[in-house]
Amino acid sequence: IIVNIIHNTSDYHPKVLRFLNVAFDGSGDSLIAGDHQGNIYVFDLYGNRFNLVQRTAQACTALAFNLRRKSEFLVALADYSIKCFDTVTKELVSWMRGHESSVFSISVHASGKYAITTSSDTAQLWDLDTFQRKRKLNIRQSVGIQKVFFLPLSNTILSCFKDNSIFAWECDTLFCKYQLPAPPESSSILYRVFAVTRDGRILAAGGKSNHLHLWCLEATQLFRIIQMPTKVRAIRHLEFLPDSFDAGSNQVLGVLSQDGILRFVNIQTCKLLFEIGSLDEGISSSVISPHGRYIASVMENGSLNVYSVQALTQEINKPPPPLVKVIEDFPKNKLSSIDLKMKVTSGKVQQPAKSRESKIQTRILKQDLTGNFESKENELSDGLNKKRLQILLKGYGEYPTKYRMFIWRSLLQLPENHTAFSSLIDKGTHVAFLNLQKKYPIKSRKLLRVLQRTLSALAHWSVIFSDTPYLPLLAFPFVKLFQNNQLICFEVVATLIINWCQHWFEYFPNPPINILSMIENVLAFHDKELLQHFIDHDITSQLYAWPLLETVFSEVLTREEWLKLFDNVFSNHPSFLLMTVVAYNVCSRAPLLNCNLKDDFETVEDMQAEVDQQRFEDEAWYQKQELLRKAEETRREMLLREEEKMIQQRQRLAAVKRELKIKEIHLQDAARRRFLKLQQDQREMELRRLDDEIGRKNLTRNQEAVAKEMREDADAYRRKVDLEEHMFHKLIETDQTQNQQTQKWKEAEEKEFYLTSEKKGAALSDASRKWFLNQEISAAVEHAENPCNKEAPRFQNEQVASSCLPRTSQLNDVSEMDPSAPISLNRRTIEWDTTGQNLIKKVRNLRQRLTAQARNRCQTPGLLAT
Template sequence: QIRASVSDKDLDMYEKWNQDYGSWDIIEKKKKRVLIGAASVGIHHAIFSPSGDKVVTMFKDNEIAVWSFETFYCLYKISIDVGIEAFPSDQESIDVDITLPISQSKFQLMQQPLCFSSDGTLLVIVSIVDSSLFVWKWNEQSLHQQIDIPLFKEANGFNTPIKQAKFIGNTKLIGIVSSIGLFIIVDAETGKLVYKMPKTVLFDFVEFSKDGKFLSGVPSEDPKTIKLMNLKDFIKKKLLNYLRNFGEFPEKYRILIWRFLLRLPENRQPFQSLCDKGLHPAFEKINRKYPIKSYQMIKTLERVLSCLGHWSPLFAECDYFPSFVFPFIYAWPILQTFFASHFSSDEWAVLMDHIISEDPSFIYYLTVAYIRYHRETFLNMKTIQEFNKFHEQSIPTNVKMLLKSAKKIQTSTPTEIDIPKDIIEPFKPIPRSPSAYPLFSNYPVKIVHFQKKVRDKIRREELDFLQRKKVLHELSQLHQDIETDERKWIDYDNKVSTMMDEFWDKLIKDENDHQEKVSKINALETEQRTKLLKNIQKVRQNLVHQSDAFLNKQKDWEFKLDTARASLRETKIVGHEELQKLIDEENEILK
């Protein structure tokens, strides 16, 4: 028996029971590698990882190993009991025989015991012991949860083995077929049962379309045929049955259910293209109508409304459209349309459960039922002001009774006079597209375009008026600035004149003070000169007197000096004579 798995790298991998496992190059049609030793253990199933660089194998002894596709090194083993048992990178290569420990028989030898989610984050391993699934987090390499399936338990208490398990399209939902042909859908993330096929419809094998909308299966009662079914219809019937039984969807899953029933296309790239066009002119003043304190909330509302306005001119011309969009984006406020101002947030959510689940024409029956519900109140109104005030207040209304009345009107309305169904087409979801949203023109184009032209003209005139008003304001501001500058200049000129007057007064005063000081200095100088001359004259007189006295003393000194000199000469003469006499006497003695 041969089975194959293809990776995103254009490589084909095939396997044979009780023989070797090998990889092939699809383009060159050549075998590239062979897993030596696989024949001795026996490979039951092998698949590529989402990235294509790893191979996950389940052996016949129920061991699961993860290999590197480039080198065939065994990276780690997956064990539900103990988690991951890793191998060193230098071991378990293609040149080494593989010997894995044999564990208890835990995984059924089925056609596909392993399957990856489309985004590659989850790996599902099918168990045979208790008819359960093990959801493995591929990136975190850890067990996410074990999903038990009590529906597969037979009356005798034994579990019905799982025959097939596979992810549906790009969702996290798993389609499961039991060995007796029962088909169910389980959410891999939450472990909750999403859908159960009636026991009258049994399958031997199923396959899902890439988008997850259709199921093709081989019926158990007729294996030679293929049955094609729309999965969306099955799940929708299940949800509608739940809504009929309980009256509302679970609050925890309400948004998810709404997204499913509305069949949102998730066209992220086209939506981003509409966002890139910026704020639509029709919603530039939306923050004035909704004075929301949260900056993030008002920006989200502007972005959604602008995208819808750029997509179709109709949404930009509907005055009530922001009030319709508002409750789908933000926390509950009191609004003016779509029953929003007449119910609490919980009641309005229940109302929307039924509006979204029913035909689009149901809104008309709901409106008639609401008018009938408050018939007495409307009949007692006398003025238009009372009517308007009624819609501005939150009037107590029993939602269950209102819905019951609306559905009664819907079912009891004869087909020949069922106007809502005649004027409203059935709900058609926006198709999924990677490039752009489809053209929306299901509205009176001429009227809307005429209204758009009128609004554009009014908007241009308003912009022109605002521009002229701005220019007028700037001119008025300029005139005020000129007047202010003129007043400042006059004040400055007065200050300068005053300063110049003060300067000249001070300069003249300083000049007069200087002249007065000069006069005083001249007078003082004259006085000092006079005193100096007198002192000089007195000094001269003293010098003359002292000079005469000095001359007299000099003469007296000269006379005394002459007398002393004469006396000295006489003394020298006498001394010389006596010295000579002594010398002569000494000479006589010596002789």
């Protein structure tokens, strides 16, 4: 189990809300479930979350979640309508009406475009694009429909009726493609459940039997009969398990039997693969996801279980022994039920062992507050358990005779209060039951006395029972059963009244209208034809239901049947008694449908009683026959009187029907015209919308073309401007480059001229300095040689001065020739001046030394004389 979902209310007295239907979406990762109060939830198995998507306020009878629009789902409701909701917006998409009884099946086409809804009296084909009804299948009420559904991945509709006839129809034309022949009489069963493989080739059918019929739809013949174990008495549901690798030819079939166990059997190898459910936790219905990964099961306790197919198959330690053996393969040209049959061997079925490490994840919608109450209710005194008793009763149909009274006392939890019962008995016979033997003449004095005491104790216990006319009829079977133990008899009757008859006194002294209305509603759900027959003949529930309740079926059942009935009544919910009334009428529908008068209905009800009771009451039987004779005479007189009235009423009814038919035809024509007008308007609007869209697209295309041209022009203009600007800057750069080159040539020429002049000036300066230096040196030498001759230096100085004048004039001429020499050339002139000054200083120092030496020589005349 992947998840167990329990839905509770949060009231002061919480109760479990039972899930009724479940359906997977097309992906198989989400499922939708509805409970009996109309709440619809979507469970995301991949995202591990759920969401309340709708509150319909009434129970859903069928669900479908695999439509073309993934967020939409169909739900069939108890008021016979079908609604389409959206899980995202949580809004009503469409509301489809047309059924007159409960819809129990919704089949969706593989494309999601069509859907078939099936009820007991009709099947209707719907177009899910317009939510309009396309076709309607009407049949006789005596036949009835079992199921109508689409074959997977095909355009074929399969219709199955209660008389075992199966037809295949073309979806578009509704042309009958073929009809399956009747099965062999030796193995004929009434089909109730059906399943088809993914490829639509094999049809599995079952019913109230342990036989499974496998039909080949291509050859339209029965090719195999599988006999399930003897503990399988009826098959409630069939469904093939999809597999991703079998190309649609599904080999595993899930079989849900009456014991609530879903068994998965391989139809080829005839082996049990695994099973889910148990006798304690039975399965009510089950759905398998489209990819075969999950199994969602609605349990009998109202919870929802989701199983993992992969985990179930992995938990099988070894292959189980074969449950089915083929006696003989049947040739295709001959059919025989004996050769077709595959018998199930007796023996214990191996169930997959549960892994210790596997954990069950339980998702509780609301806090579970009823678990303790339920466990306490199931635990009975004397070590018994109510659930185990129910399993025993379901298996055998009744409790063991030896232990029946003990089980009843445990189920009813009788207090056995001797003190209280003695105080009631001590009050004596109640006034209301002093003349009981006159109204109910019972031959056994002991039985009459016990009945009188029990009724008196009930009247003393509650005053209302003294005025209850049906109390003796209600208590008599229990008094007869427990006549040797009056305390147990009293407590059983009191417990029955408190728990099963507690709402019978709300309209006292009238019959319980509320209870009878519930019975009528249940009868309308299960057999609408019978209820309509009752209504047509003015037969109310006070005639076909109330007599059964006030006598607790003691007048229509034998002792053994009555004991079996109350084994089930005491072991189930109090509503089981009401269901029994409906079931009794449904089982007696054949004689009831043949009755046309109220007296006939009363006669049929009385004829259901056992003959043993008539033997004990011969006088009552003769009185009854007399009453029947008088009733027959009265009936004939009434027929004679009312025959003319009936003819007139029929004529008026025929006229009214004709008028209604004409009005209906007019209304249908008007509706058809309105629908056609609406379709025409929609198409015109669609055409206008398309024209507007085309015009809008053309306008957009033209605007885009104009914008593109403008962008191209702008780009061209921008490129032209950029080119012109680039050319302009290039011309400017060219002019600047030429100017710079011209300037450089001028500067180079000026620099060359200046350097030439500088070289000439430097050469002249060097020559003059050299000459001057030579003169100075020669003068110094001469002065040293002739120190006393002072005229010589003066003469030399004059010559030097005179020789220097032309050089200075030459330098001045050079400076005058180049007045525009740059300032940088003065730096070299300064350097030359500095060098010249240094040379002059050196010459001057040399002269001073030479002069000093000459003076020293003059001071020594001897030396001069020599």
